[in-house]
Amino acid sequence: MSPWLDGALRVLAALALMLTNGVILILMLRKVLARFHARIGPNRVGPKGLLQTVADVGKLLTKEDFAPRAADKWLFTLAPLVVFVPAFAAYAALPFSETWVIADLETGVLYTFAALSMVPIGILIAGWASSNKWSLLGGMRAAAQQIAYEVPLLLSAIPVIMLAGTMDMGVISEAQQGAWAVIPRWYIFHPIGFGAFLLFLVAALAELNQTPFDMSEAESELVAGFATEYSGMRFGFLFLAEFSNSFIVSALAVVLFFGGWTLPFLPVEWVAAVAPVVFVLKVYFGIFVLMWIRGTQPRIRIDQLLSLGWKALIPVSLGGILFTGILLKVVG
């Protein structure tokens, strides 16, 4: 196969994955949140409401292509793409199995974090270009939040990278194969890994704009934040990116802390045969937990969010790295 065709197929595979994920997550979000909210959720379109996403997408596609009169048209159109493209690009390094990787990067973890950190730039552009004060406030919040939480998110992953000795996501996954007696060898069950995971969870929720840190949207404060003026497919892009971000962050958590595609106690060949399924199921469980938090928690205030980030998460995660370093040196 020519390298061009190979590349094109890989990109198409990533796109198909992203869109499928969006389709599944829209329905899952609505159904799961409904259950947490003591209601039923969509159940009219198709059997048990399974075709709800089709109706949703149809609505988005047929909406008027609208931009406010005062908006900066060029940036207004650009912003959803700036949010969408990095979210799409981040799929490249995710290891679905030993061989199923779109681009097998040695610095996969770093690459994925880098791609994710582009998203708030698009949100800031969206907020600015909308020419709406609520949007602007949402965009500014996104910028402040990104700076405060990008750092601890990456720092919280470093202890795991130090334990595994690599940034290659495939190798990190493999390092977690097997079990210590009855406990899987996943880093979540490692004392250092567990601490790192708590930090990672908080920082990831903030990075994802997820409740309790959904500052830039904050529908009860900022109307809809940066997305206030967006409708139709532009809004669709913003939301597709959001759903795909939760997939990516959940996948990162799975790779770093929950053993990637591996399963303990089962013969390696068996697991290898169904590795992508195992991986995706783990990722969706992670997304379910995110929705769980979203369904129950109130929203923190922006100043509390920032002081938590700067005054607690960053020092603690730096301390964690130091501790890990000393431990690895002493214990070996």
Added chain:
Amino acid sequence: MAEHDDVREPVLIAEGASAPAGLPKGLRRVPRGVDEFATEHLIVNMGPQHPSTHGVLHVLLELDGEEVVAAEASLGYLHRGLEKLSEHRRYHQIGTLLDRADYLSGVHTELAFARALESMMEIEVPARARWLRSLLCEITRLSSHLVWMGTFGMDIGAMAPFLYILRDRDAVLDVLEEITGARMMFNYVRPGGVLYDITPKAEQMMLEFLDRFESTYLPEYHDLLTGNEIFRARVRDIGVIDRDTAVAFGLTGACLRGSGVAWDVRKERPYAAYGELDFDIPSGSKGDCWDRYMVRMEEIRVAGGLARDLLDGMPEGPYMAKVPKVLRPPEGEAYASVESPRGELGVHVVSDGSDKPTRMRLRPPSYFNLAVIDEILPGHMIADVVAVIGSIDIVLGEIDR
């Protein structure tokens, strides 16, 4: 606001954005900048189309970054002229208008109006009617506070409580429907008594709901919100109304009791069956959003207990006094007030002896309670504005009338 000559050039984010309304003179503060760097305040219109202004409240906010420098509530978007309309209706036709003032607890407005008429016409209300009135008041208080709790949770960013309370409120509305025939617009309390007697089925439904509510749902709400660390961090020490401010602004209801003044119309000027009942008046101490929250949550519990007592001790007898078909109160005027879920709700009726009032005036408690936000909002963040307005519990239907 054109008459204010101090209106600056509007602050525009981008070319072509419409000019925001200016704030009145005296509310402006000089923008603070770092190292004399020129900064400008942002003026935003929160509402009338905004998810958290509880209907159509419009608050003008002058912001320094995310901090509120000045705030002013602008009212009237839901004005339907209820008071003027009353002047063109016979007395027995007015109840249906009053339900639409405070649409979350219509019984209270009806009761205040009926009491004003009864005092003018010197009608003696039978005991059973008084107890039925109190019963209806307490169960609407319960459902109204539930709606408040849900929307307050939503203001803080928690979606779940609102959908949970709708389930319970539906059960309460079913009971109300069984008793009065209507779910929200009751027109149930009439001068001289009440429209229908309570049915055994309604009594049964009420007790079933209370059992379920007190054993399962209320503790669940405390788990969901009261015990939540984030919720506590968001409402503690926010929107502090001290005792003197609360009294000076004429606050009533939970807003006053939250500030440590245990004043309740039900105790101070007993009406309906409240003189014969024994109940607590929960009150706070500091006057922040948390105190107001806790006061209302306690009131939900007290209202449930009162409803049980009222069902237990319901006296036998007629539920309607003998009143003339066409009500013609003698010339004069009367004021009567009740403790609605939001505070002291008063009705002032002036009669010239005809079958229509010369003037009918409502004292909506949340109108007076809302006035305090101009005083307490400056210095808070945008997110707190939503929390403070939520904690005051406004119903625009009665504010704008």
